[in-house]
Amino acid sequence: MTVLGFMIPLALLMGFFGLGCFFWAMRSGQFEDLDGAANRILIEEDDE
Amino acid sequence: MNAPAPTLTAAADCIDSRFTVPGMRCAGCIGKIERGLPLVPGVVSARVNFSAKRVAVSHAPELTDDDLLDELRKLGFEAERAADNPLARDDAETKRLLSALAVAGFGMMNIMLLSVSIWSGADTITREMFHWLSALIAIPVVAYSGRPFFASALMALRYGRTNMDVPISIGVLLATGMSFYETLVGGAHAYFDGAVMLLFFLLAGRVLDAMMRNRARSGIASLLGRMGRGAQVVQADGSTAYIEAERLAPGMVMLVAAGEALAADGEIVEGHTTVDSSMLTGESDPRPAGPGDLVHAGMINQGNPVRLTVTAAAQDTAIADIARLMDEAGQSRSRYVRIADRASRLYAPAVHTLAFLSFCGWMLAGAGVHHALTIAAAVLIITCPCALGLAVPAAQVVAAQALMKRGLLIKDGSALERLAEADEVLLDKTGTLTLGEPRPVDLSALDAQQRSIALALAQSSRHPLSRGLAQALRDAGTEPVVLDDVSETAGSGIGGCSGGRAVALLRPEVETGGLAVDLVIDGARSRIAFADPLRPDVRETLAALAAQGLPVSIVSGDRAATVAVVARELGLFATASMKPADKLALLDRRTADGHRVLMVGDGLNDGPALAGAHVSIAPGSASDVSQQAADAVFVGAGMMPVALAIRVGRKTMRVVRENFVMAIVYNVLAVPLAILGYVTPLVAALAMSGSSLLVVGNSLRLARAAGKESAA
Numbered sequence: 001m002t003v004l005g006f007m008i009p010l011a012l013l014m015g016f017f018g019l020g021c022f023f024w025a026m027r028s029g030q031f032e033d034l035d036g037a038a039n040r041i042l043i044e045e046d047d048e
Numbered sequence: 049m050n051a052p053a054p055t056l057t058a059a060a061d062c063i064d065s066r067f068t069v070p071g072m073r074c075a076g077c078i079g080k081i082e083r084g085l086p087l088v089p090g091v092v093s094a095r096v097n098f099s100a101k102r103v104a105v106s107h108a109p110e111l112t113d114d115d116l117l118d119e120l121r122k123l124g125f126e127a128e129r130a131a132d133n134p135l136a137r138d139d140a141e142t143k144r145l146l147s148a149l150a151v152a153g154f155g156m157m158n159i160m161l162l163s164v165s166i167w168s169g170a171d172t173i174t175r176e177m178f179h180w181l182s183a184l185i186a187i188p189v190v191a192y193s194g195r196p197f198f199a200s201a202l203m204a205l206r207y208g209r210t211n212m213d214v215p216i217s218i219g220v221l222l223a224t225g226m227s228f229y230e231t232l233v234g235g236a237h238a239y240f241d242g243a244v245m246l247l248f249f250l251l252a253g254r255v256l257d258a259m260m261r262n263r264a265r266s267g268i269a270s271l272l273g274r275m276g277r278g279a280q281v282v283q284a285d286g287s288t289a290y291i292e293a294e295r296l297a298p299g300m301v302m303l304v305a306a307g308e309a310l311a312a313d314g315e316i317v318e319g320h321t322t323v324d325s326s327m328l329t330g331e332s333d334p335r336p337a338g339p340g341d342l343v344h345a346g347m348i349n350q351g352n353p354v355r356l357t358v359t360a361a362a363q364d365t366a367i368a369d370i371a372r373l374m375d376e377a378g379q380s381r382s383r384y385v386r387i388a389d390r391a392s393r394l395y396a397p398a399v400h401t402l403a404f405l406s407f408c409g410w411m412l413a414g415a416g417v418h419h420a421l422t423i424a425a426a427v428l429i430i431t432c433p434c435a436l437g438l439a440v441p442a443a444q445v446v447a448a449q450a451l452m453k454r455g456l457l458i459k460d461g462s463a464l465e466r467l468a469e470a471d472e473v474l475l476d477k478t479g480t481l482t483l484g485e486p487r488p489v490d491l492s493a494l495d496a497q498q499r500s501i502a503l504a505l506a507q508s509s510r511h512p513l514s515r516g517l518a519q520a521l522r523d524a525g526t527e528p529v530v531l532d533d534v535s536e537t538a539g540s541g542i543g544g545c546s547g548g549r550a551v552a553l554l555r556p557e558v559e560t561g562g563l564a565v566d567l568v569i570d571g572a573r574s575r576i577a578f579a580d581p582l583r584p585d586v587r588e589t590l591a592a593l594a595a596q597g598l599p600v601s602i603v604s605g606d607r608a609a610t611v612a613v614v615a616r617e618l619g620l621f622a623t624a625s626m627k628p629a630d631k632l633a634l635l636d637r638r639t640a641d642g643h644r645v646l647m648v649g650d651g652l653n654d655g656p657a658l659a660g661a662h663v664s665i666a667p668g669s670a671s672d673v674s675q676q677a678a679d680a681v682f683v684g685a686g687m688m689p690v691a692l693a694i695r696v697g698r699k700t701m702r703v704v705r706e707n708f709v710m711a712i713v714y715n716v717l718a719v720p721l722a723i724l725g726y727v728t729p730l731v732a733a734l735a736m737s738g739s740s741l742l743v744v745g746n747s748l749r750l751a752r753a754a755g756k757e758s759a760a
Contacts, residue, residue, distance in 0.1 A: 004174075008181065012158060019154045026143060036098030042075035 062092050062106045065113055066130035067120065072101050077125070084123045091116070100266045102130055113290060121510070142258040148193040149255050152248040155189030156241070160733075163241040167730045172234075179231040179238045186240035190224050193247045196254065212392040212437060215399050219428040220246060226425040229418075237422065242429045242732045249740050253441040257461060260448045264457040268681050279304065279311040282355070293345075296361040304349045304356065306511045313344045313365050314356035321351030322563065326478040326580075327651040327671050328366065329605045334563060346652045346671070350486070350512050350563070352555075367673075370628050370655050374677055377632055377660030386462050387701075388440040391708060395436065403427040406723045423725050429732050430722040431715055438740055439707030442747035447700040450751050456665075456682045456689035463679035466663035467697030469644045473593055473690075474635070474657070476649035477604035477614055477622075481586055483685060484650060484669050486516045486563050486578035491524060493574060494567070501546055502567050502576070504528035505553045509542045513565055513578055514553065541565070582614070583687045590618060592691035596698075598646070603631050605653050631657040648690055650674055665690055696750070703750055707743045714739045 025031070072078065078096045081103055085094035090108040097104070105116055113129055120127040162178040170178060194217070201213040220243050227238035278292045279302040288303060293311040296302070301317070304310060309327070322334040328346040336351075337343055343356065345365040403424045410420035444461035451458055458464060475481055494502065503526045506518035531544040531551075543552035552568040556575065563578040583589075593600055602622035604611045615622035623634070635657055638645050647654070647661035650670030658664040658677040666678035667687075675681050682689035718735050721727050727735075 008162075011161060012185075015154050015158050019150060022150045023147065026146060031146075033097045033099045036078065036096060039075040039078055039098055043079040 061109065063109050065105050065107065065116060067103050067105065067113075067116065067127040068101055068130045069096075069103055069120065069125045069127045070101055071125050072096065072098060080123055081120070081125065085116075085119060088116075088119050091119075099263075103127070126510075139262065142255070142262055145196060145251060145255045145258050148196060149248065149251040151189055152193035152244060152251050155185050155193070155244045156248045158185050159241045159244055163729065163733070175236075176231075176234050179227075179240075182238060182240040183228055183231050186224060186244055187228070189244055190220060190247065193244075193251060194220055197247075197250070210393060210396050211389045212396075215392065215396045215428075215431075216246070216250060216437065218400070219243075219431075222425050223429050226421060230422070233418075235422075237729055239425065239429055239729050239732060242729055242736065245733060245736055246429070249736070250437045253438045256445040257441040260445045260458075261460050263452065264448065264459050264680075268457055268459070268675055279308075293361070296358055298358050298361060300358045300361075302356060302358060303353060305353045306349055306351060307515070309348045310343055310345050312358045312361040313342070314358045316341050316343060316354050316356045318356075319352055319354035321349055321354050324348045324350045326484060326606075327653070329651075329653055331478070331606050333610070348512075367652060370652050371673070373628055373632060373656035374659040374673070377656045384462060384466065386440075387465055387704060388436075391436065399428065399431045402431065402719065402723075409723070410725075423723070426725070426727045426732065427719065427722040430718045430727055430735060436708065436711045438743050439711055439747075440704055442744050443700050443703045443707060443750060446747050446750040447696050447703075451689070451693060451696055454689055454692055455684045455686070456680055456693050458680045458693070460679075463663060464697045464700050466644070466679065467646065467693055468701040470646035470663055470694060470697075471598065472638060472643045473598050473600045473646045473648065474603050474631075474638075474661070475600060475620075476651065476654050477602055477606055477611055478580065479650035479669060480648050480654075480667060481602070481614060481618070481687075482580045482582050484580060484667070485519075486513055487520050487581050488517055489577045489579045489581075491520060491576075494576070496526075497529075498567060498569065498574065499524070499526045500529045501551050501569060502526075502553065504531045504546065505534075505542050505544060505551060505567075508534050508544070509536055509553070511542075513563060514542070516578060517553075517565070517576065543568075582617075583685055585686045585688050586618065589687040589691045590620070592688070593694070596691070596694055598694065603634060603657070605631075605651070628653045628656045632660050635660050646690075646694070649678075665693065700750060703747055707746055710742055710746065711739060714742075 030037075069077075069081070072081070078098060081096055082094050085091050085103075085105060088111075090111040092106045092108070094106075095104045096102070103120075107116065117127050117129075159182045162182050166175050166178055197213045197217050197220070200211065201217040204211045204214060223239045223243040223246075227240050227243070230236075230238050278290055279296060280288045281291045281296070282288055282301040282303065291300070291302075296312045302312070302314065306321075316337055316339050318339060320336065320338040323337045323343050324334040325331050325344070325347045327348065328344060334350050337354075342359070345361075345367045406427050407420045407424040410423050411417070415423075441461065444464050447464060448458045448461070478484060491499065499521055503518055503521040506514040506521065507528060508531070509515075529546050531546055534542065534544040536542040541552055541554035543550065543554075545551070549570050550568075551570075554566045554568055554573075556564050556566050565576050565578075566573045567576060590600055600620055602611060602615055602620050603626050604622065604624050605626050605628075606624060608624040611622050611624035626634070631654065635645055635647065639662070644662040647657050647664040648666070649658055649664070650667050652671045652673050654666075655671075655673045655677050658666060658674055664678040665680045665682060666674045668675075668681055668683035670678070670681070680693060682693075714735070718727070721731070
């Protein structure tokens with residue numbers, strides 16, 4: 001049972017990490033232009 | 049991502065400007081703009097938002113908006129100044145809901161993790177510890193993610209009404225409170241998972257709903273802005289400056305280019321032109337105007353650039369009167385009660401009575417207060433309208449998405465509900481049944497080479513006639529020739545060189561009756577006449593509307609003779625010479641007779657009718673005011689989306705009703721179990737997700753339904 005004392009905080013921590021990542025992504029505007037992101041991958045990089 | 053990095057030197061004193069570019073369609077367009085603009089001296093960077101069809105340009109203060117519009121046009125894109133981010137508020141709302149959803153999702157997964165071990169038989173101490181951990185996660189999560197529901201429920205209660213959020217809030221709060229008490233006394237059942245899961249599912253519905261609204265609104269916002277929002281005003285030193293419509297004052301001298309709408313009433317002082325007042329009055333024939341003539345805000349200058357003195361601006365123009373009428377007309381619409389709220393008026397009291405009765409029943413049967421309360425909480429959780437809360441948004445989001453693919457942007461779910469109820473259609477003529485833009489009457493007089501030259505010339509100009517000609521030629525599959533030395537003379541035409549021959553599109557030397565241009569190749573003139581044609585699929589659309597049992601008639605501000613021609617051609621009943629107030633009065637009469645009218649119109653003169661009708665649709669070429677007043681906007685030349693909207697609206701309501709029936713059947717099965725005390729947290733969790741999946745699955749059928757219809 002002692003393993004629970006380690007596993008549960010770990011699970012929570014990972015959950016918090018995911019939540020943090022989502023908030024960061026939202027704040028930095030990654031959901032602003034979803035169609036654009038899908039299209040940009042098709043732009044050719046022809047920078048000299 | 050691919051935008052060149054801003055240079056350090058210029059970054060400090062740069063200003064940002066935003067433009068809408070409705071013509072962006074593909075990745076190539078993004079690349080063209082983001083690479084092309086920074087090559088212009090003074091532009092530091094350009095960043096495209098493809099979803100909103102916007103470009104944010106960071107540039108040196110010396111560059112004016114007009115310079116940038118010009119540069120964008122050289123890249124091949126028609127652009128307009130973007131209004132100050134009208135969507136900021138909606139975006140913030142969606143972000144709040146998204147955050148709440150993310151937090152609820154986090155809580156749900158972690159609590160579920162703990163709950164699974166309790167369900168599979170964790171013993172006393174472990175169970176207690178897990179309950180405490182669940183409480184620790186659930187209480188902040190409920191406090192944070194529940195806010196949208198609590199706030200709306202409080203608001204409803206304060207006005208003595210009830211909506212879907214009242215039973216949701218009571219259910220969630222009671223379940224959380226009971227479970228916390230259970231945890232304190234070391235009881236066996238805690239419903240934290242149920243409460244948080246409920247929030248998660250309902251928030252998912254709300255987020256979908258908000259995203260659908262935002263998408264439609266940003267789609268519409270990218271169409272807005274072509275109508276006189278301001279004007280170039282001549283300053284004391286002879287230079288010109290762009291001034292917003294609200295800040296124009298009588299006495300100012302403004303320059304109006306071809307294709308621009310007037311931002312204020314004025315008297316022409318210089319230049320001869322043709323003005324199109326179809327937006328303002330519905331009149332389809334453009335009329336000539338010269339020095340001394342009065343022209344009004346909302347009219348479009350179709351001919352040559354003119355100079356005019358402002359006689360009335362902002363609040364004193366004819367447009368302002370229309371706006372006032374619209375405000376009054378729009379108030380009746382706000383009294384519409386959405387189906388979800390109508391359902392909850394019956395549902396909430398029933399659920400609460402049921403929970404209260406089961407509490408009383410168990411008390412009478414001799415159970416303790418604690419036991420009776422647990423049962424009552426279980427009843428509330430199991431009846432809590434998880435499926436009911438999803439029943440409406442899920443169906444509407446799927447339907448709106450399907451319609452968007454067919455070219456109809458719906459502003460919100462209530463519009464879909466009202467579309468389904470419409471039983472009569474009133475159509476405006478100019479700009480609705482017709483395209484509202486001049487198009488060449490007959491291209492067959494031109495041979496292939498003439499067409500290619502005409503297209504090459506027409507697409508280099510912004511003049512309304514050139515744009516109409518270019519569009520028609522492109523639709524006919526014409527490829528433009530290469531032109532050298534293109535030069536445009538405002539007021540006379542555009543000329544150039546093709547393969548050593550002088551070619552030009554010129555204004556006819558003698559005034560003709562309607563609109564026309566001459567194509568000149570080596571001195572040989574061929575006349576191209578223009579008219580405002582009917583939309584290509586008007587007949588099919590009218591047939592589809594008739595098949596759905598909707599009588600259609602025309603209400604137009606145009607002269608009776610012109611309207612009669614169209615009415616006879618289409619076999620419709622028509623009323624002509626209608627002023628904005630007349631249209632509104634007609635609508636009120638129909639409403640008083642018990643009809644629910646769908647109004648389709650585009651002009652400023654249709655604004656009050658669009659705002660006052662039970663439901664309304666405007667074409668994408670409509671005036672800003674009309675697009676904002678209408679519930680939906682259809683884009684493109686075809687009118688079929690109007691008929692499709694009604695069909696999909698009705699189908700959506702059928703699915704919504706099916707969803708309600710499913711939710712009720714589920715309740716009828718589950719409630720007796722809850723009242724008898726057999727509903728453990730495990731059963732509640734299974735029942736809740738099961739019914740939600742069923743409802744969402746049923747709603748997804750709508751995506752296919754709309755697709756099949758358009759194919760048929």
